[in-house]
Amino acid sequence: MPGIEILADRLSTYLGPDQVNLVRRAYFYAEQAHDGQRRRSGEAYVTHPLAVANILAEMHMDHQSLMAAMLHDVIEDTGIAKEALTVQFGETVAELVDGVSKLTQMNFETKAEAQAENFQKMAMAMARDIRVILVKLADRLHNMRTLDAMPHEKSRRIAKETLEIYAPIANRLGMHNIRVEFEDLGFRAMYPMRCERIRAAVRGARGNRKEIVNKIEASLTHCLEREGLGGEVSGREKHLFSIYKKMRGKRKAFHEIMDVYAFRIVVDKVDTCYRVLGAVHSLYKPLPGRFKDYIAIPKANGYQSLHTTLFGMHGVPIEIQIRTREMEELANNGIAAHWLYKSSDDEQPKGNHARARRWLKGVLELQQRAGNSLEFIESVKIDLFPDEVYVFTPKGRIMELPKGSTAVDFAYAVHTDVGNSCIACRINRRLAPLSQPLESGETVEIVTAPGTRPNPAWLNFVVSGKARTHIRHALKQQRRSESISLGERLLNKALAGFDSDLEHIAPERFQVLLDAYQLEVVEDLLEEIGLGNRMAYVVARRLLTGDSNEQLPSAAEGPLAIRGTEGLVLSFAKCCTPIPGDPIVGHLSAGKGMVVHLDGCKNIAEIRTNPEKCIPLTWAKDVSGEFNVELRVELEHQRGLIALLAGSVNAADGNIEKISMDERDGRLSVVQMVVSVRDRVHLARVIKKLRILMGVTRITRVRA
Structure with a gap:
């Protein structure tokens, strides 16, 4: 009891x-x-x-x-x-x-x-x-x-x-x-x-430090009394885990970390904090670039204090935190110090509590957007560690972001729609790459364009959980709509073999098939086909005959036309790099959608005749975009070789994506280059320009 x-x-x-x-x-x-x-x-x-x-x-x-x-x-x-x-x-x-x-x-x-x-x-x-x-x-x-x-x-x-x-x-x-x-x-x-070792080392170091700590404490107290400023000065001991983290993270020896002396000065009001700062800066020289004002710009968790580092007696570094009693209470007990539930229900949370509430709201939003729990924890763990940068919007609002954040993180922090439609950024009014890490104090402006979509490459450099989750979510939505569109075309093409199309299939037929495949709506079935998880011709058979074994008449099956703009569910094989005008075939790969190969590519030779894996394709009349082709050029070695080749490709409106050179012997060189072209006619024009260069003996297109 x-x-x-x-x-x-x-x-x-x-x-x-x-x-x-x-x-x-x-x-x-x-x-x-x-x-x-x-x-x-x-x-x-x-x-x-x-x-x-x-x-x-x-x-x-x-x-x-x-x-x-x-x-x-x-x-x-x-x-x-x-x-x-x-x-x-x-x-x-x-x-x-x-x-x-x-x-x-x-x-x-x-x-x-x-x-x-x-x-x-x-x-x-x-x-x-x-x-x-x-x-x-x-x-x-x-x-x-x-x-x-x-x-x-x-x-x-x-x-x-x-x-x-x-x-x-x-x-x-x-x-x-x-x-x-x-x-x-x-x-x-x-x-x-490790813990016991560090504890013993701290115990040993404490005796040597005591005299210096007392001297510094006495001189700081005397300084405050002389200036007529009330405040309590106390020495701070580093805790064991922070010593261990610094030794590991900064690769420093124990004595290097223990050489820094830390003090805290607690005063009665905010105004006094800044006056105390002036007093200690006149007592010891401040270290440039080590002053942080967390009172004007608090940390995400509500922490407020002035931090400064000084050169003390005998040149020892002194770290000082200056704060009010209320800030001290908040620093130790955090959100519990300003308890929301002590106020009436209709009173809105203020200051630090509101900031913590905002963070929690963000966590909930991440949870709803994340595809699964592991993706969620990855996002939240990034956001939990509060090494922040503080940047300004063009209107002067302060935005708080995790360290290493880029303009894309900033765009998503402003609003999801701003992030999704972001195309460029200005940092301090100058155009800058979207991947450039932001520094505290910079002003960031986002350039948007309607109808644009997030770029999958952004996932390589964004650091905030919100940006990562929203990009993935948008890409999943984009991939789904593109898969449905491709699936619809593939199924229509398969149904054409029975002189039928999607419009003439009864809804009950679809429902029977959806139940059999354990899918909810027709769009789910089309997405499965577009992603290559289900074969269009098998689905067509079952829709029309209820049987998956009966063969479709192949005569009516014409090749499927592709435009090159189908998006994430259609990709071009890197082994044979097909371009408009080449005879092509589509390889349906589960989960990836359709991969386009040259008709004679060796990598698909074994499955070329398998209608479940490969379908005939043709290029649409309105095909657009640029396509990469690998060329091998053999020529006599001469000065300025790369510049000559680049000039010729450029003259034919081509663009070199990658180039490398091998010397066969003292006289001959072999250049491998990847060139982007519009179609076969454009490629022929590029090759023609290269052939007329002096010393070129042979040009071949590299294929699998």
């Missing part, structure tokens, strides 16, 4: 007597529900929910969160239904308990997927009520503190998940104290030897 009474005393300092009694009631309910259950350490199970509630009480959380903490394992471990909790404690508490229960591990095929599915549930729960995640973080923190009772393999898995997922979430919500504890406990479980 004493455990709950100690907690009740602590709660009575900031909660009313009725609210404390509700928390007490939740404790006794949990004690009864978990009766007879024990933790791995041998203690009664109810000690765990009580410890979780104590962690939340340190953050001065509201009574509903504390009740949810007491009951958070009841649904999962004791079989009591959510409805029973609703009757006993009200809907809000039952929803919180249910939200926390949904975050617990479930059985999936792979560990990665299990973690990802877990994460999705967490995001969904977070978006409904942030308190769910705070209870979950407190639950995870107590589990981490008692990790020693677990088997080694399990404790390592839990620690890895904590470092990868829970510590970044605590960081994103601005909860510094919890993040530091997660990282140090996780580090100890993952790498016990």
Whole structure:
């Protein structure tokens, strides 16, 4: 009993007597529900929910969160239904308990997927009520503190998940104290030897540092007194995991990291922060480029402070953080420090809480757009690590983006439609590549054009989860519409063999086939055909005769005309590089759609006569675009050879995409080049221009 009474005393300092009694009631309910259950350490199970509630009480959380903490394992471990909790404690508490229960591990095929599915549930729960995640973080923190009772393999898995997922979430919500504890406990479980080494080294270094720390602290305090500025100066110790991360990431020795001395100055108001900054800059010389103003532009998690690095006594670097008491409280407890639920329901969240809310809304949007949970977790893990750049819109609005973001990330951060229709960008009013990483302070302007689509190549350089997810989503939609269009043409062509077409097929026939293939709508069937997953002629037979074995008359089957603009579901084979005018054949490849080969290409010789794999093609009259052809040119070696060839190709309106040269002997050279042309007539013109060059002995088109 004493455990709950100690907690009740602590709660009575900031909660009313009725609210404390509700928390007490939740404790006794949990004690009864978990009766007879024990933790791995041998203690009664109810000690765990009580410890979780104590962690939340340190953050001065509201009574509903504390009740949810007491009951958070009841649904999962004791079989009591959510409805029973609703009757006993009200809907809000039952929803919180249910939200926390949904975050617990479930059985999936792979560990990665299990973690990802877990994460999705967490995001969904977070978006409904942030308190769910705070209870979950407190639950995870107590589990981490008692990790020693677990088997080694399990404790390592839990620690890895904590470092990868829970510590970044605590960081994103601005909860510094919890993040530091997660990282140090996780580090100890993952790498016990390394942790102990660094701990011993820190203990050893502490003695040598004490004198310097005291001297710097005294000189900073004296400086503030002299200027008439009130403020508390304290030395900051680096925690073990941050030392380890810096040693690994920056490849520095332990003594190099410990050579930096860190201090924090806490003052009463914002105005004083800037006056203190001026005072310390006059005491010691500031290091250029190391000043950061997170008060004017807070971090994504709401963190505010002034950061500066100074050259102290004997040239030792001193890192200083200057902040108000409110900022200090927020830096340590994050979102819990300005609790939304302390305000009335109609009051809108302000400042830091609104910023965290915006982030959660973004997470939910990613979750809805992502194709699957693994794609979702990849996106969110990128966005969880808050190394940001701050750039301006042309109207002067500050946009916050992950480090390494490009103009495409910026475009999607402004609006999905801006991202999807982006064609170019101006950085500081100058045209720049879309792939150029943005720097803080730059002004970015996006040039859009109606009807444009995202480029698949953007996926190679975007860094924000939102951009990646929306590009993939748009490409999937584009690929689907192009697959349906190609599938419709292929099926119509196959039906022409029976003197029929899609318009004359009864809807009931389609429904029977859709049921057989377990598809929902006709578009799904056409997409399957366009992607090469189902054969058009087999589908045609079944539609017309209900039988997949009867042969279609082949005489009526003319070749399918292609324009070259069919998009993602039609590609040209790199082995034989067909161009308009060449005799061609289409190879249907499952999942990829149609790959166009030359009729005599050796790579498809074995399947050339198989109507399930290959279909005859022809070029449409209105074919457009440029096509690559590989040429091999043998000529006498001479100075300026490449320039001569490039000039000739250019004179024939061609373009060299790639060129390489081999010397056969001292006199002869062989040049391999990839040239883009419109069709065979254009290629003949390019070859004619090359033939008249002096010294050219032979030109051949390279084919498989």
